[in-house]
Amino acid sequence: MDIVGGFDVHRKQITFDYVETDTGESHRGEIRPADRENLREWLEEFTERFAEQQAAFAVEATTGWRYVVEELQRAGIEANLAEPADSRALQGRKKRAKTDRIDAKHLRDLLVIDRLPESWVPPEHVQEIRTLMRMRHSMVEERSAHLQRIHAQLFHNGCPKQERDLLSVEGRQCLRNLNLPGAARRVVEVCLKMIEHINEELEPIEAELRAYARAQSGCRALREHYGVGELTSVALFSELGDTRRFSSSRKAVRFAGLDVTVHSSDEKRAAGKLSRQGSPVLRWAAYEAAKGAYRKSSPDHEYYLQNRERIGTNRAALSIARKLIRRAHHTLRELGEEAMSEPVVVSSSA
Numbered sequence: 001m002d003i004v005g006g007f008d009v010h011r012k013q014i015t016f017d018y019v020e021t022d023t024g025e026s027h028r029g030e031i032r033p034a035d036r037e038n039l040r041e042w043l044e045e046f047t048e049r050f051a052e053q054q055a056a057f058a059v060e061a062t063t064g065w066r067y068v069v070e071e072l073q074r075a076g077i078e079a080n081l082a083e084p085a086d087s088r089a090l091q092g093r094k095k096r097a098k099t100d101r102i103d104a105k106h107l108r109d110l111l112v113i114d115r116l117p118e119s120w121v122p123p124e125h126v127q128e129i130r131t132l133m134r135m136r137h138s139m140v141e142e143r144s145a146h147l148q149r150i151h152a153q154l155f156h157n158g159c160p161k162q163e164r165d166l167l168s169v170e171g172r173q174c175l176r177n178l179n180l181p182g183a184a185r186r187v188v189e190v191c192l193k194m195i196e197h198i199n200e201e202l203e204p205i206e207a208e209l210r211a212y213a214r215a216q217s218g219c220r221a222l223r224e225h226y227g228v229g230e231l232t233s234v235a236l237f238s239e240l241g242d243t244r245r246f247s248s249s250r251k252a253v254r255f256a257g258l259d260v261t262v263h264s265s266d267e268k269r270a271a272g273k274l275s276r277q278g279s280p281v282l283r284w285a286a287y288e289a290a291k292g293a294y295r296k297s298s299p300d301h302e303y304y305l306q307n308r309e310r311i312g313t314n315r316a317a318l319s320i321a322r323k324l325i326r327r328a329h330h331t332l333r334e335l336g337e338e339a340m341s342e343p344v345v346v347s348s349s350a
Helices: 036-049 065-074 084-089 100-112 124-156 169-177 182-215 217-222 230-240 249-256 280-294 301-311 313-340
Strands: 003-009 014-020 026-031 055-060 078-082 263-265 268-270
Touching: 003 065, 003 100, 014 055, 014 100, 026 036, 026 100, 036 065, 055 065, 055 100, 065 078, 078 084, 078 100, 084 100, 124 182, 124 230, 124 280, 169 182, 182 217, 182 230, 217 230, 217 313, 230 249, 230 280, 230 313, 249 280, 249 313, 280 301, 280 313, 301 313
Parallel strands: 003 055, 055 078
Antiparallel strands: 003 014, 014 026, 263 268
């Protein structure tokens, strides 16, 4: 490459640092404000100035990377997406103040010496469905939080534990019959309204996700595995992506954050814990599908029972979740390019 650089992206500005490899001359500065239009203008000036030269830039895979990568590709510049945690680890122990210029230069230097830990840049249709899937996951968590607030108010005011579903007709009638103080009653009513609103907004989103699962090759293949449904197949597909970038299924498990950490010194060894260094949506999908292993029809039923006796229900399900991630890795890898193909038809009525 004739020009190699790095971008450090923030909401107010994009700090850049690039070097001309032939002369060693470096350039640094800021693009303000940090939006698509200003970046596009800067890149147009950049490509006019270095019209006959090839350029490559690196940017961390943090919030804001998408439009930066899109504009780099639009300008004919090679875009390299860096994995944030591994990039920071390569900086070593902190010896100086942290600044945006240092971060941009660090990305540039890693790209120059070909040591940039790269992240996968998904195709546009995968980015779109991943965004919807993550939105759905956040909305479900918000719905659960409102339900927990209702239970907390009932317990705080000494109400009997409710065994029935509070969102059912019987459950709502029971809530209306409870003798609650005014403020607690207000909390319950607001939470119920918020849950109803979330459910209304979730319906079309889930319909689109299910239609995508039925039409997309990778999702259809993943649904062949026991316990994987329409929503979980979209989550597994959109988060794992092109598994050919993993050299082994073990690395796919680590990517999901389902690997068990190890801390040992001499003869001492601490009990391992989940690293959780990965996508929460991917972990949710694998665990949700793995919970079906308690059924006798599951191919992992015996394995699940053996682990449940030894380590408990939750850890046994996590063991199955790791197996599912490995299977998903091999399934998508074997499909190759077809796994990442766009769905033929995406329709809520499909």
